[in-house]
Amino acid sequence: MARERPVEITPSAAALVESLRGLGYSPETALADLIDNSIAASAAAVELDIQWNSGSPQAALLDDGSGMDRATLGEALRFGGIGPAAARTARDLGRFGLGLKTASLSQCRRLTIVTRTAGSTSALALDVDEVAKHGWFATRLETLPKHPLTDRLLQLEHGTLVVWDRMDSLGGLSGLEKEAFYLRLEDIRAHLGMVFHRFINGDAPRLAIILNGRAVKAWDPFQTGHPATRELPSERVRHAGSAFTVRPYVLPHRDRYANEAEYEAAGGPGGWGARQGFYVYRGKRLLVAGSWLGLGGARTWTRDEASRLARIEVDLPTDLDRDWRIDVRKSQARPPGALRARLTAIGGRCRQEAREVFAFRGQGPRPNGAPHSAPAVWLALQGPKGIQYRLNRSHPAIAACRENVAHARAFDAVLSIIERSVPIERIWLDVSESEGASAPQLQANEIAQLAEQLIELGTTLPASMTPEQRADLLLVNLPGDLTAVRAELLRRMRAAA
Template sequence: MTPPKFESITPSAARLTESLRDIGYDFPAAVADLVDNSVSAGAEHVDVFIEFDGPESYVLIADDGAGMSESALTEALRFGSRRDYEQGELGRYGLGLKTASLSQCRAVTVATRRSVKLPRLYVRTLDLDVVAEADQWLVLKPGREGLPQRALTYLTEGTGTVVIWDKLDRVLPESRPEGGWARRRLDMLAKRTAAHLGMVFHRFLEGTTGGRRLVITMNGEKIAPWNPFAPHEPSRKELPSQRFEITVGNISGAVRMNRYVLPAKEQFSSLEQFELLSGPLKWNRQQGLYIYRADRLVQWGGWNGIRGIDEHTKLARASLDFDTDLDGVFNINVAKVRVTVPVHLRQMLERPINELCSRADEAYRKTARGADLGTPGFRVPRQAIWRGPESPEAAAMKDAGLALRAASMQAGEYAALLRIVAVLEAEAPAVAQGLGLIT
């Protein structure tokens, strides 16, 4: 058989690099993608500087990770780098360093040092103006002379990598980049980015990822973790955890779920903590699922089509954890800011989420009536006593009870259901307990 004929159709470097600038990053997400690389390199400290200097302003992200060899540095600046990612690594497509950086600037310089014994630095620059002029996939080899002094200081102390964004055309205004508005914009971006990093990397900042604690600073100030589940609030309630085994095609893995009912405003230890836990989207929109990929937060709030946002369930939050081997199942995007929960997993999540929301609704309404959240009718044991396998009939009864709760909440008649439950508890407590309407 005659082999087929073919010809190479290399894409236009100038056109493709421009189109890849609009892949879905905002400024905080772009910085977070570079911090992913630092975490994968074993860094313990990551420092972010947003330096205002008019049109010469730049962004610098430095870490004390393992650094790269010269060939690895060149490969890191290739679009779709030719490397495989191990399970648990935060990288995904081999695009993040380039697409994240170029979504905000026209030139990205990477300087790295791999050996403590040898002071040699490797430096490469990917400049879109150079690529556009040559219409070729080129990187520059500028040497250390053009690096900011801050970058040199980092890399003379030990191993690590420094990324510098220049030509901030997507950050600075085209007219008067030296003006007060431009300065205020960079200040605002620094605050937003610090809050974002504190949220998406909160487990790393807390040191709960295998005992390894990460320190991130913004313009010299240490970033505090923002844990959405208020772990230090004594009035927080935790429901029993769940584990789901899922298979899609030839991909299998486990998804872990933890569910929490946060305290109502009056039960928080302080008003400051209540305001802090409202999060960037505020209470209503922060309810829902917090999805973690290898301990890195990629979704913060929302119910992913399982149910709608409701004022009465705003205290309900749940973590959903998966590892990188399930990336294809969750359809995580390049910017790591969008995931899709597969249909069959959504079906498995309905019952535990409805249970969580009914508990949150009950807590909300009891607080509204001035009742004590700590009454026995509300308390949820961290681990229920196991009394043997549940019969199909008992499981069906509990499903019916959850369906009643969910339907009454969606119909706006939950108060009526609570009155019915009170009568059932008095007249037929076994029925109310069998339906799961009392604990």
């Protein structure tokens, strides 16, 4: 039998480097990949400088991490690096040994790295055009790049500076007019505040991120500081010799926010519709910012209005990368088949609770998942033709009015006409087009008018009820912040008593 002879198939440097530039990084995902390296180097601060530069953009990132010596810098620019099979520490957010290079070269044609450790400085440049001509070589620099952050680096005992030059249209920042460029930077700012929110202001090692002289603020997807946010019971999931935690949250109804600006901010980058679903973290760094991950059983879940308040945190360790199929850009993840049923069950419960809160106006709030403490004005009844909405004739206020009218049958007829004429399709269309409808803020005269109407209605309730009980019963189904209305209502009821 003839001996098999190996055939050399060395990849073409010119073709491969251009192909690697097209992996699909956006400017924000590319910059996030660089910040991952800063975190791995135990940096406490990262400073980004991104300038339009008269239509020839330039970007630079400086961190105060541990830095690299000359040999380590050379390895850092080697494609493949230590690879995905190597064991990594909890702070090492690398995955394939490609991020620094592919992320940078997706945005520019020349990558320069200047690094210091123990007071010694090393610098290398990776140029796409030079690689195409001469192969996989980096260039050792005799002079350092002229940039304000270079001077800052030289004042540090250790740290690293990354500079992107010759940025082209492939990355998305080149070719923009000045105003559009700086508006795009605000998208980048919001993205970084979302991806690294646990490092900026959370339970991860603290990291300050500065973009063009202004601190990036953390955006908490779960609105844990809002008093109306509900954290459902968390679950500890074991898989492949490791374990992770799943925490479901139901965010507040639109009417529980102080104003429209606060509500929009809570929606996050892309808005409420895009931000529902699972939030997958790896080493406390956000990978997936709202996705139903193809779950849902026979009928895959999609983003819908009723589930917009459901957000579920999945906190993965770095040793489950292969099982969750983390991609090169660290922007996608897929749950293992063995976990899909359990994650579907967790997600299903969260979606159901979110639906209850979304339907707040019709059903009233349910604190901590408990049954309603007050009767609803509207009832959703399952009938032969689907769900039908009916006024609750057992509600104390409705029952009392019926007993006090001269023509009870005519009153019942009016209720039936109201039930049959509710423009459900129109309401649904309006809500969908406007991303939900919020209760308008009441003016002083409207507060007094509503209080007057509720006092009149309150006179029909049993005399044994206290003013507080009457106020709670009358207000529980109404939308919006009714604190002022309740105070005015109690004041008038107590004065009348």
